[in-house]
Structures are given as C-alpha cells and as structure tokens.
Amino acid sequence: MAIPKYIFLLIICVGTTLFSIALAIPGTAYYTNEQFPSSACSVPSGSFVARVAYLGSTITCGDTLKVTCSGTTPPCTGKSIMVKVVDHCNTCRNVTMVLSQAAISIIANPIDVKSVIRIDYDN
Numbered sequence: 001m002a003i004p005k006y007i008f009l010l011i012i013c014v015g016t017t018l019f020s021i022a023l024a025i026p027g028t029a030y031y032t033n034e035q036f037p038s039s040a041c042s043v044p045s046g047s048f049v050a051r052v053a054y055l056g057s058t059i060t061c062g063d064t065l066k067v068t069c070s071g072t073t074p075p076c077t078g079k080s081i082m083v084k085v086v087d088h089c090n091t092c093r094n095v096t097m098v099l100s101q102a103a104i105s106i107i108a109n110p111i112d113v114k115s116v117i118r119i120d121y122d123n
Contacts, residue, residue: 024068024120024121027096027118027119027120028094028096028116028117028118029050029067029097029098029117029119030098030099030117031098031100031103031104041085042061047100048102048106049086049100050083050084050085050097050098050100050103051085051086051087051088051098052088052089053092055088059085059123061085061087064082064083064123065083065121065123066123067080067082067083067097067121068107068120069117069119070119071117075109075111076108076109076117077107077108077109081106083103095116096119096121097119097121
C-alpha cells in the first residue's frame with residue numbers, strides 16, 4: 001500500500017522544520033532606537049535590520065537572518081522575523097546582535113532599551 005501524497009508532504013515539512021530548528025544558533029540581542037550607520041556594509045537598510053558582533057565566513061554584510069526570541073515566557077511572542085545585516089557591531093555589550101526597534105517589536109513584547117533577550121538565528 002502506497003503512502004498518500006499528503007502524508008508524504010506532511011512528513012517532509014515536519015522534517016524540514018525540525019532540521020531548521022536544529023541548525024539555529026543561540027545568541028543574545030537587544031535593540032536600539034538609534035539610526036544604524038552603514039559603515040561596514042554598503043547595503044540599503046530598512047526597518048528590519050541588525051548589527052552583528054561577528055562578521056565573517058558565516059555571516060556577511062547584506063545577509064538575511066531569521067531571528068526568533070527563544071524564551072517561552074514574556075517578553076517573547078513566539079514569532080520570527082527576517083532581518084538584514086547592515087553593519088558590524090563593534091560596541092555590542094557582549095551580545096550577538098543589536099536589532100532595530102521595528103524588528104525586536106515583532107519577536108518580543110516591549111522591553112527596555114538595551115534589555116538583553118535570548119535569541120536563535122540562522123541564515
């Protein structure tokens with residue numbers, strides 16, 4: 001007896017989602033309401049942008065990262081956001097990235113400026 005197509009597709013989707021979750025990298029972030037300078041990257045910015053602490057072989061200027069607040073309680077909303085890397089963060093206070101206020105407001109309920117949240121991200 002053959003497996004119905006919809007069951008096969010469901011298995012593929014669940015497997016892909018679990019694989020993506022397994023590849024997510026843990027980190028920390030805070031937000032700033034200041035404008036992001038684009039000194040390290042010459043890519044156009046937008047509302048959903050990030051400055052990352054480590055530009056290099058895995059994350060480069062202009063990359064798009066999927067960022068999720070990884071806690072299960074407030075302030076995390078359970079949503080994810082796609083952000084564009086627009087700058088290197090040489091002033092990150094021991095965090096992985098600084099997000100724009102527009103980006104962090106999607107993944108976390110309002111928090112104080114520079115309050116650190118736990119995140120997962122992948123590209």
